[in-house]
Amino acid sequence: MRAVICGALLALGLAPAFAQKSPYEEYQRMTAANAPVELYELAGEEMWKKRQGPKNVSLEQCDLGQGPGVVKGAYAGLPRYFRDADRVMDLEARLLHCMMTLQGRSRDEATKRVFGNEDQASEMEALSAYVAGQSHGMPMRPGKDHPRERAAYQLGQKLFFHRAGPWDFSCASCHGDEGKRIRMSDLPVLYKPQHVQPLMATWPAYRVSTSKIVTLQWRMNDCYRQMRMPEPMFGSDTTVALITFMTQTAEGVPYRGPAIKR
Amino acid sequence: MRRILTLASGCALLAACAMQSTAPVQEHPKATARDLDEVTALLKRDFRERGQAKMSRIELDEVQRVCNLHADNPPAGVARPLEEAQLKAIPIPSGSLMGDWKQGERIAQSGRGSMWNDKPGVQEGGSCYNCHQLSPKVAAFGTIGPSLAGFGKTRGNTREMQQYAYGKIYNAKAYNLCSQMPRLGHAGTLNEQQIKDLVALLLDPASPVNQ
Numbered sequence: 001m002r003a004v005i006c007g008a009l010l011a012l013g014l015a016p017a018f019a020q021k022s023p024y025e026e027y028q029r030m031t032a033a034n035a036p037v038e039l040y041e042l043a044g045e046e047m048w049k050k051r052q053g054p055k056n057v058s059l060e061q062c063d064l065g066q067g068p069g070v071v072k073g074a075y076a077g078l079p080r081y082f083r084d085a086d087r088v089m090d091l092e093a094r095l096l097h098c099m100m101t102l103q104g105r106s107r108d109e110a111t112k113r114v115f116g117n118e119d120q121a122s123e124m125e126a127l128s129a130y131v132a133g134q135s136h137g138m139p140m141r142p143g144k145d146h147p148r149e150r151a152a153y154q155l156g157q158k159l160f161f162h163r164a165g166p167w168d169f170s171c172a173s174c175h176g177d178e179g180k181r182i183r184m185s186d187l188p189v190l191y192k193p194q195h196v197q198p199l200m201a202t203w204p205a206y207r208v209s210t211s212k213i214v215t216l217q218w219r220m221n222d223c224y225r226q227m228r229m230p231e232p233m234f235g236s237d238t239t240v241a242l243i244t245f246m247t248q249t250a251e252g253v254p255y256r257g258p259a260i261k262r
Numbered sequence: 263m264r265r266i267l268t269l270a271s272g273c274a275l276l277a278a279c280a281m282q283s284t285a286p287v288q289e290h291p292k293a294t295a296r297d298l299d300e301v302t303a304l305l306k307r308d309f310r311e312r313g314q315a316k317m318s319r320i321e322l323d324e325v326q327r328v329c330n331l332h333a334d335n336p337p338a339g340v341a342r343p344l345e346e347a348q349l350k351a352i353p354i355p356s357g358s359l360m361g362d363w364k365q366g367e368r369i370a371q372s373g374r375g376s377m378w379n380d381k382p383g384v385q386e387g388g389s390c391y392n393c394h395q396l397s398p399k400v401a402a403f404g405t406i407g408p409s410l411a412g413f414g415k416t417r418g419n420t421r422e423m424q425q426y427a428y429g430k431i432y433n434a435k436a437y438n439l440c441s442q443m444p445r446l447g448h449a450g451t452l453n454e455q456q457i458k459d460l461v462a463l464l465l466d467p468a469s470p471v472n473q
Contacts, residue, residue: 155300155301157291158293158297158300159301159304161290161291163326163330164305164320166319166376166450167449168326168435168445169444173406173442176290180406181405181406183391183403183404225315228315228319228376228449230309230317230319230320230378231311231312231378236307237308238304
């Protein structure tokens with residue numbers, strides 16, 4: 001039922017951004033009705049409560065920004081500055097931090113399989129779906145008052161327009177001008193609120209074309225792959241700054257994910 | 263040609279200035295030299311090589327530096343010498359530059375090549391349809407670049423036109439410094455034969471592009 005409402009909201013939200021009705025809207029509306037995202041949310045909740053790592057504890061005392069163990073509404077407040085880590089973190093960087101500090105796991109072990117496949121979602125993807133789902137319906141209010149949060153936005157903006165690599169691409173090469181597309185896919189202009197709001201409101205998401213759940217860290221990783229760049233490290237300042245830039249630009253939009261994508 | 267380009271960028275500048283008062287959102291900002299150093303240092307710290315995507319790809323060349331510093335709109339006095347240097351460095355082969363348009367169509371369709379999960383020398387494509395319309399029969403084409411449907415029909419396939427098409431595919435920055443089009447030959451993504459096949463796709467009267 002929730003998925004149906006979510007689909008309807010998605011269609012409504014997209015309507016003003018792309019005034020001309022694309023066949024994909026109809027496609028999205030139809031596929032949203034049977035989105036399997038709730039299965040991932042349930043799997044993620046189990047992982048949240050599962051004791052593991054050298055310290056054999058769960059993530060239930062992880063502080064996602066609203067205090068230890070508070071999951072409700074946490075995603076809507078990310079990315080934000082965390083004093084204990086002395087850096088701005090998005091959801092995935094924060095989850096990794098909790099795996100390393102609370103559970104005593106190594107970065108290598110915890111990031112060995114952050115991106116899953118169609119057969120099995122990764123632990124990080126399931127956890128992301130669970131935590132994000134607990135902010136469903138809440139306006140997105142990422143941290144933007146701390147100097148480090150402002151710096152992350154500025155850095156994200158610089159990264160967004162930075163052309164580099166053998167193909168001379170920046171994010172703006174594909175996401176900088178209105179009304180463009182790659183093949184049949186409409187390209188959102190990711191520094192404009194009306195374009196970025198419907199997107200940030202729906203990540204992480206179940207991707208129909210690849211039959212798997214995908215997160216924002218995956219999206220940054222796969223864009224840099226297509227930009228012919230080397231690989232960004234999971235949860236790095238670079239990927240977090242880009243996510244911070246886009247989330248602050250989308251500020252205020254009610255979160256309606258985890259959703260479904262093409 | 264140069265005049266038209268200069269005029270066009272002048273108009274774009276005027277349009278950008280006119281828009282500034284109404285648009286609250288930041289448009290494309292210019293980077294400073296310090297910004298470029300900061301971002302490059304960050305990328306070196308945050309990225310790692312994978313497959314053929316080595317860390318040397320993070321270093322900026324002069325074309326990228328200038329385009330970043332001028333938000334893709336450098337003054338002609340800055341752009342022209344760089345364009346000329348890029349043009350001089352294009353190794354135009356002697357003889358006919360027209361390869362096999364059928365191979366060209368396959369290369370134009372493929373979006374692979376130069377990514378960390380591509381095998382060098384095996385999976386090279388030009389990603390042409392990602393941004394351009396070519397054969398009018400292909401419905402799934404992108405619109406970041408101009409439509410190239412009927413390209414050869416209106417231009418013919420003289421030696422000059424072959425050279426222009428070859429050069430543009432080899433290094434688009436030789437003609438428009440901050441073009442969004444990759445320098446497919448210069449970057450090492452496509453080899454001489456593959457570029458000739460794409461030239462044929464554009465210029466051969468039998469190519470679907472010209473039907």
